[in-house]
Amino acid sequence: xxxxxxxxxxxxxxxxxxxxxxxxxxxxxxxxxxxxxxxxxxxxxxxxxxxxxxxxxxxxxxxxxxxxxxxxxxxxxxxxxxxxxxxxxxxxxxxxxxxxxxxxxxxxxxxxxxxxxxxxxxxxxxxxxxxxxxxxxxxxxxxxxxxxxxxxxxxxxxxxxxxxxxxxxxxxxxxxxxxxxxxxxxxxxxxxxxxxxxxxxxxxxxxxxxxxxxxxxxxxxxxxxxxxxxxxxxxxxxxxxxxxxxxxxxxxxxxxxxxxxxxxxxxxxxxxxxxxxxxxxxxxxxxxxxxxxxxxxxxxxxxxxxxxxxxxxxxxxxxxxxxxxxxxxxxxxxxxxxxxxxxxxxxxxxxxxxxxxxxxxxxxxxxxxxxxxxxxxxxxxxxxxxxxxxxxxxxxxxxxxxxxxxxxxxxxxxxxxx
Amino acid sequence: xxxxxxxxxxxxxxxxxxxxxxxxxxxxxxxxxxxxxxxxxxxxxxxxxxxxxxxxxxxxxxxxxxxxxxxxxxxxxxxxxxxxxxxxxxxxxxxxxxxxxxxxxxxxxxxxxxxxxxxxxxxxxxxxxxxxxxxxxxxxxxxxxx
Numbered sequence: 001x002x003x004x005x006x007x008x009x010x011x012x013x014x015x016x017x018x019x020x021x022x023x024x025x026x027x028x029x030x031x032x033x034x035x036x037x038x039x040x041x042x043x044x045x046x047x048x049x050x051x052x053x054x055x056x057x058x059x060x061x062x063x064x065x066x067x068x069x070x071x072x073x074x075x076x077x078x079x080x081x082x083x084x085x086x087x088x089x090x091x092x093x094x095x096x097x098x099x100x101x102x103x104x105x106x107x108x109x110x111x112x113x114x115x116x117x118x119x120x121x122x123x124x125x126x127x128x129x130x131x132x133x134x135x136x137x138x139x140x141x142x143x144x145x146x147x148x149x150x151x152x153x154x155x156x157x158x159x160x161x162x163x164x165x166x167x168x169x170x171x172x173x174x175x176x177x178x179x180x181x182x183x184x185x186x187x188x189x190x191x192x193x194x195x196x197x198x199x200x201x202x203x204x205x206x207x208x209x210x211x212x213x214x215x216x217x218x219x220x221x222x223x224x225x226x227x228x229x230x231x232x233x234x235x236x237x238x239x240x241x242x243x244x245x246x247x248x249x250x251x252x253x254x255x256x257x258x259x260x261x262x263x264x265x266x267x268x269x270x271x272x273x274x275x276x277x278x279x280x281x282x283x284x285x286x287x288x289x290x291x292x293x294x295x296x297x298x299x300x301x302x303x304x305x306x307x308x309x310x311x312x313x314x315x316x317x318x319x320x321x322x323x324x325x326x327x328x329x330x331x332x333x334x335x336x337x338x339x340x341x342x343x344x345x346x347x348x349x350x351x352x353x354x355x356x357x358x359x360x361x362x363x364x365x366x367x368x369x370x371x372x373x374x375x376x377x378x379x380x381x382x383x384x385x386x387x388x389x390x391x392x393x394x395x396x397x398x399x400x401x402x403x404x405x406x407x408x409x410x411x412x413x414x415x416x417x418x
Numbered sequence: 419x420x421x422x423x424x425x426x427x428x429x430x431x432x433x434x435x436x437x438x439x440x441x442x443x444x445x446x447x448x449x450x451x452x453x454x455x456x457x458x459x460x461x462x463x464x465x466x467x468x469x470x471x472x473x474x475x476x477x478x479x480x481x482x483x484x485x486x487x488x489x490x491x492x493x494x495x496x497x498x499x500x501x502x503x504x505x506x507x508x509x510x511x512x513x514x515x516x517x518x519x520x521x522x523x524x525x526x527x528x529x530x531x532x533x534x535x536x537x538x539x540x541x542x543x544x545x546x547x548x549x550x551x552x553x554x555x556x557x558x559x560x561x562x563x564x
Contacts (some may be wrong), residue, residue, distance in 0.1 A: 198450075267534075347483075347484060347485035347489075349485035349549065350429070350487075353428065353546065354425060355542065357424050365459065365461060366460070366461045379460075379462070379484070380460065404422070408422055408425045408426075408429070409434070
């Protein structure tokens with residue numbers, strides 16, 4: 001029997017949701033930037049430091065063994081969560097930005113030469129654009145950027161055209177952080193593979209909300225970040241195809257990534273440690289496992305259905321105001337729990353400050369997507385993003401905050417479109 | 419609206435007026451002084467141009483985009499600095515920064531910066547102080563070597 005989604009009980013698990021912001025209940029609509037943490041994750045951190053703390057992969061004492069086991073258990077859970085057969089193909093980094101940079105350094109700088117081509121898209125987060133620009137500058141690699149349509153989607157014909165010259169790498173986002181556009185990942189990966197490219201998918205906004213199956217996707221590298229999916233900060237993930245990871249040289253040199261060191265020569269450690277130089281962020285890694293368990297227990301499908309329903313309601317609240325312009329796809333199938341919008345005549349920062357006074361936390365600005373903002377002819381947007389713990393009260397608070405903003409700044413219904 | 423003493427505290431009426439005023443928007447050509455300010459966090463930008471005659475800023479104009487605070491503050495700065503000679507302009511910039519960043523009382527602001535006292539409420543929103551200083555920092559850069 002299917003049980004109803006119990007958002008009230010879920011909210012009980014997130015202590016921060018009890019906070020008052022300037023005297024108002026917190027309406028946290030900024031999970032796309034970083035999610036809140038359930039008590040089990042917070043408790044896992046406390047438990048780790050109170051009961052198991054010691055450096056990992058070193059020494060033979062009990063604590064070191066326990067710490068190692070906890071961190072490695074999270075690696076195994078991460079692998080299971082994304083359908084990866086081997087836990088050692090899951091590399092822990094600091095964040096998804098580092099994961100992408102790892103590929104740019106350890107893979108691209110080894111295998112790409114001047115004149116080779118990298119293809120990415122105009123909707124990327126800076127973290128999936130700047131590393132390729134740096135590579136292009138340093139190595140004379142050609143960078144091709146697929147333009148985005150005005151509704152914030154990708155035209156697959158334009159993708160095909162961009163891939164026509166047989167690029168070495170195709171790097172794209174599964175889900176736009178700025179607009180919430182859901183990309184057809186499997187199709188895009190296939191286009192890239194058919195063109196002979198190695199394919200990297202930025203799954204930062206996908207992994208917290210939708211089933212990620214690296215085998216079904218067929219990509220070569222997938223990057224995402226724990227802190228957006230109930231986990232602690234400071235843990236990024238790079239999944240890579242084993243043969244590719246084996247062929248790559250280490251990214252950073254130091255402790256943990258070695259097998260044997262003499263003054264003349266070093267042999268490198270096996271996967272995944274080859275890419276995890278230095279003392280890793282093992283306490284946070286240990287607490288990532290419980291976050292994945294929590295997401296699995298609630299169920300990603302149930303979470304997506306819940307947050308999409310709320311986002312639709314919020315969309316209706318915003319659409320009711322003629323002075324509000326919502327950016328991104330009109331097609332509900334291409335949308336997620338993210339709503340990016342502007343108010344006519346108002347800068348997103350002023351919207352964000354006014355909303356904060358109503359307890360409503362939204363992200364404002366360019367969302368680390370300046371090229372996309374330029375394309376859409378706005379300096380930035382306000383972005384409300386929904387997650388498993390949001391409820392109707394958050395939509396109501398959003399409506400109140402909007403009315404308060406329109407009233408205070410004397411935005412008339414006829415102010416036109418932002 | 420009820421409770422909006424809170425919003426009024428930050429966004430005084432005069433700020434909204436200045437942010438929407440076209441009076442000092444534009445470009446001086448040819449410009450004797452040119453400066454560019456950007457806030458990388460939000461992408462707000464100010465492009466300043468000024469005409470300097472006999473050591474005096476006779477005309478100050480700006481273009482750019484940004485929030486009420488950054489645009490109003492730039493407009494007030496342009497107004498306050500017009501007519502000032504270079505040392506005076508530097509002094510006004512210093513007084514403004516002292517009020518904004520070091521919490522100096524608005525009563526200590528020189529007469530030329532009287533309207534600027536409307537930015538006092540911004541100090542209670544630390545994340546927005548950078549919006550208020552954007553145009554002034556650009557001008558400080560523009561005055562370098564003058």
